[in-house]
Amino acid sequence: MKDDKMKIEQRLQNMKKFYVKAGDMIDNLPDAIPEKTRRMLKDTILGDKDLKKLMEGIESHRPPRIFLIGRTGVGKSSLVNALCGSYVAKVSDTVSCTENANIYQCKDGDRVLMDILDTRGIAESESLDNKVSAEDALIKDINEFTPDVAILMLNCTHRDDVSSDVQFLKKLARQYAEINSIKLPIVVVINKCDEMAPTRYKTPSEYPQNKIEKINEVVQYYKGIIVRNGLKIENIISVSALIDWMTPDGMEIDVEDIANLPQYDIDNLQIAFDGRYRIEELLDILEEAILDFEAQMGLRMAARLTEVVRRIANHLNNIFAGISATIALTPIPVSDIYILLILQAVLVSLIASLSGRDISIDTAKEFIFSMGGIAGTGFAFRLIAQQASKFLNAVWPGSGSAVSSAIAGGGTAAIGKAAMSYYIDDKTMDEVKKKFEESKEESASNK
Structure with missing residues (x-):
């Protein structure tokens, strides 16, 4: 997103409203999201000391x-x-x-x-x-x-x-x-x-x-x-x-x-x-x-306004990747697919808001599926791989969930980086998809 004068002011205003937007989005999550997950989201995001310090700096600079x-x-x-x-x-x-x-x-x-x-x-x-x-x-x-x-x-x-x-x-x-x-x-x-x-x-x-x-x-x-x-x-x-x-x-x-x-x-x-x-x-x-x-x-x-935005977005990305990894430890296959998708959609929506854009959860979902290739096939295959890993629990208890956790955390981090490229760095969708693939490969090589 270009830093012209109007967009800078809009970005500052959106950044100041970030906590309100984050709280509202968590409160309005679909009923399928367990209350325990909602509380974890609120406590982790709104209670994060480093994130709070950055936001206080924006408000009182x-x-x-x-x-x-x-x-x-x-x-x-x-x-x-x-x-x-x-x-x-x-x-x-x-x-x-x-x-x-x-x-x-x-x-x-x-x-x-x-x-x-x-x-x-x-x-x-x-x-x-x-x-x-x-x-x-x-x-x-x-x-x-x-x-x-x-x-x-x-x-x-x-x-x-x-x-x-x-x-x-x-x-x-x-x-x-x-x-x-x-x-x-x-x-x-x-x-x-x-x-x-x-x-x-x-x-x-x-x-x-x-x-x-x-x-x-x-x-x-x-x-x-x-x-x-x-x-x-x-x-x-x-x-x-x-x-x-x-x-x-x-x-x-x-x-x-x-x-x-x-x-x-x-x-x-x-x-x-x-x-x-x-x-x-x-x-x-x-x-x-x-x-x-x-x-x-x-x-x-x-x-360094764009750098401040990126610093907050990176911090958010790390928080959501950690939460996704925790949720993916659930040993029951398929139980967390929807929750992970919603979490990733919230992440994308919040990153977009930091850039000065206001997008819905549905728009964020469309962005996530577009990262997976034509009609979201690639994304679906990754979810299947992530969930299938849980069947390893039948052989080695806990091992499949650990694999699932790593895949979920890395996938969420890759989606967050793609959202930053698109909404903050103003890259084209082709460039963003390339960034997404690079982030996936980087995540896989670190496991």
């Missing part, structure tokens, strides 16, 4: 507050766009602090993605007057802003002597900890790796070894300055935030000219070329660095 410090031209706005994967830093100026710092809100429509305190390097800042130094003014602004993480941005192609910026951050981090009784996490980002020679290679997967080695040399250069100045950081990473944009009708546009476009085109800019390098790794680093859970979830909502 807040935009992360990011303090950016970097010299003019280092690419701070480009980094914000690269993190979000869309043109959002058409940032709107909401509060002007001093001549040296501004607080911005990055928005996607009406949704606030992140708050950013944007500053120049301390070496480029100027005093307000004879009584207030630029450094003191910035420290005051930063303490009022209470950032969740600080990002020191450096230029990969300019080996600046940033000792003054590093010393400032060191002083700031110490004062911030004293005032707020919490440390200020600092991440160093070396941007514009795409401009490192040979510059003709802009696609990260095509970076030659000599380019990568030069990038690593710059990282070591800046790391040396940081170490010598005694600044404690969470991590340091080299990235490229390069994205070329185009209008909805396919016209490529220079970043400098975007402001002159009609508002509709600005709101619907698309990626013409994606030259982002190690941005996913940077997101991992930022998530780990941010200490506040609500802000951490806010970063995921801003930059």
Whole structure:
């Protein structure tokens, strides 16, 4: 499913209603589903601590507050766009602090993605007057802003002597900890790796070894300055935030000219070329660095909404596979076929709801049968194999049920992965069927 603005909002709303939908679906299961199974479903799904924590994060997340410090031209706005994967830093100026710092809100429509305190390097800042130094003014602004993480941005192609910026951050981090009784996490980002020679290679997967080695040399250069100045950081990473944009009708546009476009085109800019390098790794680093859970979830909502959806769906899949395996331990052949089908249909329906679609149990059943091949024959054969294994109980008590359990759990997991491919990743049905077969084979090889 594509992450356009309306669908993002719909997805968030559906995710917030997830528990209500799950509870209602379990309560309204057909009478053929035993009450014991219903209770197990409710207790396992609604009582799962990890799932509950993820859902609470969606309900109570807040935009992360990011303090950016970097010299003019280092690419701070480009980094914000690269993190979000869309043109959002058409940032709107909401509060002007001093001549040296501004607080911005990055928005996607009406949704606030992140708050950013944007500053120049301390070496480029100027005093307000004879009584207030630029450094003191910035420290005051930063303490009022209470950032969740600080990002020191450096230029990969300019080996600046940033000792003054590093010393400032060191002083700031110490004062911030004293005032707020919490440390200020600092991440160093070396941007514009795409401009490192040979510059003709802009696609990260095509970076030659000599380019990568030069990038690593710059990282070591800046790391040396940081170490010598005694600044404690969470991590340091080299990235490229390069994205070329185009209008909805396919016209490529220079970043400098975007402001002159009609508002509709600005709101619907698309990626013409994606030259982002190690941005996913940077997101991992930022998530780990941010200490506040609500802000951490806010970063995921801003930059990794699909990943959050997939994480919840994967967790659901594991829960349902486990329940299916438990139910399939029933030693009586055929007794659990219908229950397993309903369980799998509930799983498919819940995964679809996470993606922003609302489908019925019957629609989910149709999806399951379509995975089994023409007219569901393949699925039927697998059910027969799963149930037939229970006749082994007559020879070796319990052995057939164990085989049945493994088949049921693996089959449910494969169906869940297929549903994620179709409803979350927006794959075609042919691609989804291929994914289903791969998941089955993987499950079988692990037994």
